[in-house]
Amino acid sequence: MGGTHSSLPSVPEVEVPLYDLCVGKDICTIESYVRNCVDVNKMEGDLKETALQAAVRNSEYDFVKILLSHPDIDPNAESYYRNTPLLEACRLNNREIVRLLLSHPKVDMNYLSPLGSACDAGHVELVKELLELDGIDVNSENFKTPFYASVLRKRVEIVKLLLNDERVDVNHLHDGKESALHRVCGYHSDFEMLNILLSSDRIDVNVPSGPEHLGDSGHTPLHIAIRNNHLHIVERLLSEPEIDLNKTNSVDQTPFEQALRNYDNSFVCALLKHPKLTMDVERLSLFLRYSTDKELVVLLCGALEIPAEELYKYNETMLLTYVNKTTKKSAKAP
Template structure:
């Protein structure tokens, strides 16, 4: 058990040589630590692209679920936190875009909600993620863009991106409101104009 703990410590620290030595000596890269995380998830959470790449090359499961808050697998976590370089590496290994977070959402939804344009663009252009997926709260990615009055210009770009990739502007939330209605209510004039087709 100490050997496994040491391995996870090196993954968190990002020491590639020591990680390689553990793997060469037969450590199981898909074993979970006491927090139910795989080494890959720990590397993603540590924002260490080189370690992520090494583990994937050594057959780490790109879809392994952990228990980290709401973002329970590597692509969900990396997308929600805007870790662009890690998202790019993960996408090379074809993660399952139908694996949902605890809110029943795809990686695209938190990426849009948090304003991570580059991540959203990667997901839409390089995966089969459902642009119109509705999470357990009743929200689509497009709806999440309009959710707050304090939206910077990047959210305008994300709105255009979503529309370009087929986002349905007429899907309503559980309260019967469209993204346009929410954008208008929150004073998001530029976004509302896009949603009106102007």
């Protein structure tokens, strides 16, 4: 083999990317070019990537194998667009090249979360294979954890796999702000995924959001569902045995107190039916005093067992009505 190589050409002294130079060549020629290359990790081409990254992207197994044999190869080289060979192989679901890369002693199996890439792309069998690896970090982040990415992309089978893996932090706050459960209860509501998450006893149904999420922090998923006017999600959360209706956020507001500020009294009615709800007249007094929603005030006072004839004592609008009626009666009196 060595004698054969000596007669083969070295890399031409022209600005041609190593990968492009080797396209269409036989294995021996490629081996010679790679062996004689001055910088095997040089970023080249429009994508500013190494020859190894280009070979992986184009599923060139033999070329990948030759490049990995070079003593100076950096198998973790990151392209201009934050891509690595292993990340790309996982995205493409090329399991043969994934295994080849993982066999290299320099490969970092957790750098930029190749597992997250496979989860995001929905490659179930590859995810199973990666989860079996010793040293795999199941919570490694590349903008998103594998679990959060799977929930976001609605990869149902992968979500179930990860829920059953005790190593996975299923309550992790993405970007320090929201959990996967917050996400499915929020603006982009997903009732099917909500049911899948709540089927696991590892999900914290009362997990508080992180700093500056929606302007403040400490929102539970119930806070989020109410804030986003998702009544069906609120009702589903209320069916959970561990739900805490009295947990406050960073501005000392319970889910019920947030519901009072919605324009739809259906949320208040749903919460009032729950046996765990506790209400404090003192906490609600300010709202009761200034609310102009008579229907809601009557509803609340009924729940607080305040007699109807005493409503005017708690609400300014009703107080004015009471005063006006009393004044008119006095004026009519002989």
